[in-house]
Amino acid sequence: GQSLEQPSEVTAVEGAIVQINCTYQTSGFYGLSWYQQHDGGAPTFLSYNALDGLEETGRFSSFLSRSDSYGYLLLQELQMKDSASYFCAVLSYGGATNKLIFGTGTLLAVQP
């Protein structure tokens, strides 16, 4: 089977740093993506890691350890607008084609 685990909620203050973890179990693995969703709106792509290590894009960074089946999203210099749900998603192969398998999401609340 396939499963992804991430915390359901995280709270942090403006200006702080927060890390959202994701562990996964999949039968086939290409890489780990992260998506942001505000208030049930359109999810937007943030990052993708296919190889071990840290990828940095502005205030957001994403990390992957394939041997540990683990990744995280790091948000720095938090702003109120970062309050949203964050989903990790595995690009998994199997069946007819590759597909994205999403976690259940982490609701980030940024407080002043």
Added chain:
Amino acid sequence: NAGVMQNPRHLVRRRGQEARLRCSPMKGHSHVYWYRQLPEEGLKFMVYLQKENIIDESGMPKERFSAEFPKEGPSILRIQQVVRGDSAAYFCASSLQGASYEQYFGPGTRLTVT
């Protein structure tokens, strides 16, 4: 530079009626995916289509649900004889490359079955 478009944004149907959800992908994208999201849950893959072809429908319920992506026009997700359990947000996404990790999502259609 329009993004992925979905309509309607909200749809109310009585039990037993049909629901038709439409999705127009981003310009230049020929790969379309449909997902279902229940409150407080992640996105569940339903189906992946290319123009005129269903590539992967492993996430689609075997009955009442169908999807198409004709040569001309939007992709359609069709739910026949809706039941209360079909109430959810349905998101469409598109990508430039097939089976991509980077997908562009539409605003979703909120289906309510009364």
